[in-house]
Amino acid sequence: xxxxxxxxxxxxxxxxxxxxxxxxxxxxxxxxxxxxxxxxxxxxxxxxxxxxxxxxxxxxxxxxxxxxxxxxxxxxxxxxxxxxxxxxxxxxxxxxxxxxxxxxxxxxxxxxxxxxxxxxxxxxxxxxxxxxxxxxxxxxxxxxxxxxxxxxxxxxxxxxxxxxxxxxxxxxxxxxxxxxxxxxxxxxxxxxxxxxxxxxxxxxxxxxxxxxxxxxxxxxxxxxxxxxxxxx
Amino acid sequence: xxxxxxxxxxxxxxxxxxxxxxxxxxxxxxxxxxxxxxxxxxxxxxxxxxxxxxxxxxxxxxxxxxxxxxxxxxxxxxxxxxxxxxxxxxxxxxxxxxxxxxxxxxxxxxxxxxxxxxxxxxxxxxxxxxxxxxxxxxxxxxxxxxxxxxxxxxxxxxxxxxxxxxxxxxxxxxxxxxxxxxxxxxxxxxxxxxxxxxxxxxxxxxxxxxxxxxxxxxxxxxxxxxxxxxxxxxxxxxxxxxxxxxxxxxxxxxxxxxxxxxxxxxxxxxxxxxxxxxxxxxxx
Numbered sequence: 001x002x003x004x005x006x007x008x009x010x011x012x013x014x015x016x017x018x019x020x021x022x023x024x025x026x027x028x029x030x031x032x033x034x035x036x037x038x039x040x041x042x043x044x045x046x047x048x049x050x051x052x053x054x055x056x057x058x059x060x061x062x063x064x065x066x067x068x069x070x071x072x073x074x075x076x077x078x079x080x081x082x083x084x085x086x087x088x089x090x091x092x093x094x095x096x097x098x099x100x101x102x103x104x105x106x107x108x109x110x111x112x113x114x115x116x117x118x119x120x121x122x123x124x125x126x127x128x129x130x131x132x133x134x135x136x137x138x139x140x141x142x143x144x145x146x147x148x149x150x151x152x153x154x155x156x157x158x159x160x161x162x163x164x165x166x167x168x169x170x171x172x173x174x175x176x177x178x179x180x181x182x183x184x185x186x187x188x189x190x191x192x193x194x195x196x197x198x199x200x201x202x203x204x205x206x207x208x209x210x211x212x213x214x215x216x217x218x219x220x221x222x223x224x225x226x227x228x229x230x231x232x
Numbered sequence: 233x234x235x236x237x238x239x240x241x242x243x244x245x246x247x248x249x250x251x252x253x254x255x256x257x258x259x260x261x262x263x264x265x266x267x268x269x270x271x272x273x274x275x276x277x278x279x280x281x282x283x284x285x286x287x288x289x290x291x292x293x294x295x296x297x298x299x300x301x302x303x304x305x306x307x308x309x310x311x312x313x314x315x316x317x318x319x320x321x322x323x324x325x326x327x328x329x330x331x332x333x334x335x336x337x338x339x340x341x342x343x344x345x346x347x348x349x350x351x352x353x354x355x356x357x358x359x360x361x362x363x364x365x366x367x368x369x370x371x372x373x374x375x376x377x378x379x380x381x382x383x384x385x386x387x388x389x390x391x392x393x394x395x396x397x398x399x400x401x402x403x404x405x406x407x408x409x410x411x412x413x414x415x416x417x418x419x420x421x422x423x424x425x426x427x428x429x430x431x432x433x434x435x436x437x438x439x440x441x442x443x444x445x446x447x448x449x450x451x452x453x454x455x456x457x458x459x460x461x462x463x464x465x466x467x468x469x470x471x472x473x474x475x476x477x478x479x480x481x482x483x484x485x486x487x488x489x490x491x492x493x494x495x496x497x498x499x500x501x502x503x504x505x506x507x508x509x510x511x512x513x514x515x516x
Contacts, residue, residue: 065431066289093341095393097411099290102318102341102393128340130316131295189295189313191280219316221293221424222431 042081042088044109047138048123049079051105052213054092060213062096063172063228070096072103072214082108094214099225103214104128127206129217132184133199134206137163139180169207171215173230179215182206186220262305262325262332265353265365268378268401269325269334270308273300277403282312283424284319284408284416291419291427292316296404312405313340318393319408319416323382334363336382338392346391353380360387369398371407371417376400451500458496466492 052060059071076093088109095102110122125136142165162182169179184204189197207216216226262270276298285291293315301307308325320340326333331350338346348355353365362383369379378401384392390411398407406418466488 064290065434068288068290098414100314100317100319100393100408100410100416102339104341130292130314130318187313189297189311191297221316221428222435223316 042079042090042109044079044088044090044107045123045138047140047210048090048107048109048125051107051125051210052092052208053211054094054105054213060094061228062225064099065222065224065226068099069228070099072096072101101129101225127182127214129184129204129206130219131187132202132204132217132219133187134182134184134204134217135162136182136206136208137180139163139165139178139210142180143178166207169215171207171226172228174227176209176212176215178211179207179209182208258329260305260327260329260332262327263350263352265351265355266325266327266332266334269380270300270306270327272298272378272401273306273308275402276300277400279404281421282404283419283421284314284405285419285423285427286414286416289427289430290416291424292319292416293424294319294405298404310399310404320393321397321399321405321408323399336361336363338382338384338394338397341393342391344391357387359389359391362386369400369406371398372419374418376403376406376418378402379406454500458499461499462492462496 054074054077056074056077058074060074061069062072063069072094073096074092075095076091078092079088079090081087082089085108090107092105093102094105105125105127107123107125123138127134127136142163146165146167162185163180164183165178165180167177167179169176182205184202184206185199186202186204187197187199203220205216205218206214207218208214212227214227216224218224280296282294282296283291284294294312295315296312297310299309305327307327308323310321310323310325312319312321314320318340320338322335322337324335324345326335334348334351334355336346336348346357346359346361348357348361348363351363353363355363362381364381364383366379366381368375368377370376376398380399380401381396382399383396384390385395393411394408395411395413396407396409397405400406403418408416410416
């Protein structure tokens, strides 16, 4: 029975290969039939790998709108294979002692894609900041849509689920190119154990680019934190 | 030997029937020190939104939920989660068959809970976290009663993103101390509202300064363009006068000066309004 299942999976994957990849599963032919296992290398695309230039131990100067100068330290950068889902994952953690921030960024390697170029477009980062959630698209399709519009005038701008390409932005005296803004969602806990917690749209915004990662986070209470590279 | 065998067999039988029937399940209980935490079911604060502020400007809004179960003995799950920072505290006071336990979580990115089994205060966990009870704590001008202090500062492996917190048995979170020693104290909603107003005013002021700077740059550019145009008109006229009369003392006619000034004014206005078309319309 197991053999039959493995064979069906193998042929299904082989035929699907024309349309999409089979994720990170490797199928091997053995004497006693077929077996499958997660791929050994947790491969993620360049946007995911290079995002923010974050490396464990790195410290990034930031400024709070209330005047605090502080650093966000990269305390975790872990690219691994999740054995349960058989997917490559990347977890990053940015922390500061005060203001008290623990900002997790997580992304999963694209599972379904039509070809290798489509694979490089994918990969969304999920960022948690206090009670806010942000989803950061890969900037590549956004940039290509802008370039296409400039070339032929046709509005084919790519609208990701949350992110919007805004181009240049000046933050604390430094100009950043290819900036995108992601509109945040807010976690609303339920006070009734019989009612599920909710995630609703909010006015919070997170500005980012591939090279420097998170540039600025604006919250609904009028406060913000922003990268402060001039103070280096 | 036979007796010993019979004794062992009956002991085994007794143990099995204990776990199978469930009739003799040991009672869930708590230590005497845990009782006040659970008794607060009667009078726990109705505030579901609380505020913490430092001594400078930072104020944060937190959602707090205290959930007391209906069973006896009561179980308590308390959570406090901040809006703008990563303060995320969970306290679970759980009766169980071994005298009760308190579980603490103090970092949204840590799944591991800090466990205090059969706590008698001051209680110390295996990793050096401490729970200590005190009758009261003054926070700002207000005094809170029946305080449980959680201290992570002397732990061998601090799982928390904070150093200490103070939990008011009747009021919830009243104070947090960061890893670098900054205190955040419970404040009223007014402090948070004032901070929101202040930020709004600061933003409006920053916007008006930015607008004034942009305006003055635009004005300076318009002035310099207008001056350049006027100069070039005057220069052109002066050259044509020189060519025709070869007289260096020749005066520029009044109407030419008026024309140059009128073109300059037109360009200034058009530039200020930001209209390129209007600039083009400023013809001689």
